[in-house]
Amino acid sequence: MSKVRAWVMLEPGKMEMQSFDLPKIAEDCALLKVDACGICGSDLHAFRGRMKTAPFPLIPGHEFIGTIVEVGKLANQKMAIVGKETISPGDRVAIAPSSLTCGRCWYCLHMPHRPTLCTSRSIYGFNSIKNPPSIWGGFSEYIYLHPRTWVFPLPADLPLERAVLAEPMATGLRAVERAYNPGEAFVGHGYGVGSRAMVLGAGPVGLMVILALRFSGAKLIIVQDLIESRLEMAKGMGADLAIRA
Ligand SMILES: [Zn+2]
Ligand SMILES: [Zn+2]
Incomplete structure (x- = not known):
């Protein structure tokens, strides 16, 4: 076999390479098959012991993209495949990391969206290796995809180093989407065209937020950061005004 x-994170500060059986x-x-995986702030939180809920030992990495190598004959009916009918071996895809909900808690029943x-x-990326078949994170050569996975096929001509930003880009898009209606009961209080x-902070997610703001028709985008190179990049991605402070 x-x-x-x-790479397995055994506990905060401790990682080791392990091998697992390739599951049937x-x-x-x-x-x-994992092609690339980003390192998220949450991976660092887990490594530095700042995430009390991390189910160690685990294979970290949720910002991954990869190539489908095998598809069960019912997988295309069970998985949520976004923007395409089916997936087949050879397709490069991104995944929504937290697509498996319990379906029973208060939030699942009242806020299923x-x-x-x-x-x-x-x-x-935050699932214990004690749960078979263990390979649930992006710092692995292969990942097992469960039937409730949301799969996003990627354009074949999208370069790998851009495609791997799919998950942080989703975070940036969602931040802007939520700004449209920030919990207000009245219309017109949120962000709009x-x-x-x-944007406070031009780290990777801040930069994605700037892209999303530009794309969604912002009139003026101001960005603040302490690092000059990040501010330069922020301007390249659409910020109008960069403040080093
Ligand atoms: Zn993340
Ligand atoms: Zn639930």
């Missing part, structure tokens, strides 16, 4: 190598996939599952609020959801916006 072939083996899969993966169930009918409604699929197997993904907000799956990330589920209190006992399982998340790629022609609005001005300020």
